[in-house]
Amino acid sequence: MTRVRRIVVIGGGIVGLATARELARRGDEVVVLEKEPRWAAHQTGHNSNVVHAGLYYKPGSLKARLSVAGNRSMVAYARAQGVPVDVCGKLVVATTSREIPRLHALAARAAENGVPARLITAEEAREHEPEVACVAALRVESTAVVDFPAVCAALVRELSGADLRLSTPALAVRGRGGKVEVATPGGVVRADALVNCAGLHSDRVARMAGLTPAARIVPFRGEYYELRRPDLVRGLIYPVPDPTLPFLGVHLTRMLDGSVHAGPNAVLALRREGYRWRDFSASDVAEVLRFPGTWRLARRYARTGLEEVLRSFSRERFAASLARLVPAVTSSDLVRAGAGVRAQAMLPDGSLVDDFLIQTAPGQVHVLNAPSPAATSALEIARHIATQV
Structure with a gap:
């Protein structure tokens, strides 16, 4: 008779919840630890809600394979669960x-x-x-828009038999007798294996577990505006990406409620969960400044980085970037909207990790780089992780 494994998942975003669901479907007993009082509190709840098609990524990479498959599985899952989704192209x-x-x-x-x-x-x-x-x-037919927090709510419903713990940060991790022990404010969670889906804090959790992570998380804030005249845009409009730059550039996205969001602008966040310029953590900033990759990236993209910062403070510059795509957009059309923080993995040479990065150790799986299109690919990432636990 096969013994039921107990697996602890750290992180209650869409990747963590999808992984927990996949493990539970395979017969494992699952514990999910989320430090916030709600699910999908950070990257999952602060993105553009786009289900990406998978056209940007290097052929054969994890991102390419999992996002193309994820586009299909995420749309199918949303429809099956009654979650709003629009395959608008x-x-x-x-x-x-x-x-x-x-x-x-x-x-x-x-x-x-x-x-x-x-x-x-x-x-x-x-x-x-x-x-x-x-x-x-280029017309891309399979791109969609979905309510990712509602997807997470559906995943939580499916995990009704699991041990789901909100407001429960992981304080320490150690291996003991072939098991994993995670200290929390409510006591020690003992399990057969650990899956780290902590997003913005994934490298810290990896170090806490005794691993030397292959990359460092550097947070980039993506800033959005909303259009006062949503009738200017029917669907999604993107620029042709510059392959020499790390991000796609500002674009226009019609949301499920009919509003149109413009962005994101990309600037270095001054805190791992820094959604505004005034969100500042001296320890987070010091950690970024001590990392040699930060300075190498800054030298490589000095001009681009300056433009992003200037655009962050100038509605006119932001509008000018959008007017390249839709000339009717003016600065008076823009209203500040929310922001997200991307957990971007960076190598010591200053290069940004281009693919999903998953690092393993005995009894441990650490998801160290899963920014966009991770939400699109969440169900496929979960299957990939489940085979490695």
Whole structure:
């Protein structure tokens, strides 16, 4: 008779909850520890709610494989659970002729990754988005918008038989007699294995568990505006990404409630959970400044980083970036909206970890880099993790 394993999952975002669900479905007894008083409190609850198609990622990478599969499984799961989801598709637009080769390269990558996408003319693009300005575009049909916090609520309902603990931070981790012990304010949780899905604190949890993490989490805040005139955008409009830069650039997303969000601008957060400039942690900042990768990244992207900071303080600069895509957008159309913080893993040489990063030790699995498209891929990441526990 197979013995039931007890597995403790640290982190109650969408990846942690999806992993707990997958382990429970396989017959394991699961304990989930979440330090906040609610589920999906950080990255999951502060993102654009886009279910990505998987066209941007290096063919064969975990991101490419799991996001393409995750697009299908997340939409299917949302529909099965009665969670609002809209498969609206999106446009990636070339605003100048210089961007057309990059657009064609992106189309080729989409084909290689198995993403349904087609190149269209400017006239065809305006049939989808009458206000868009472009010389050509890529139409991506499988991109969707979903309520990710509602997905987490559905996962919690499915985990009704599990031991789910809110307001329960992990204070210490140690191995003992082939088991894992996690100290919490309510006592010690003993388990056969540990899965670390702590997001913004994943590297700290890994060190707490005796692992030397391959990368350091550096928090980047993504700042959003909302359009006063949502009728300017029907769906999702993205720029052609610059492959020499680490992020996609500001874009426009119609949400499920009909509002249109613009962003994100990307700046270094001054706290791991720093959603505003005034959110400051001296210890978090000191940790970032002591890390050699921070300075190497800053030198590599000094001009881009300065532009992001200036745009953070200037509604006019932000509007100008959006007007490249939709010329009718002006600064008076923008209203400050929420922000998210991306848990970006960085290597000591200053390079950002491009793929999902999962590091293992005996009885332990640590998810050390799972920013976007992790929410899209959550059910697939969960299956991948479950095979490694």
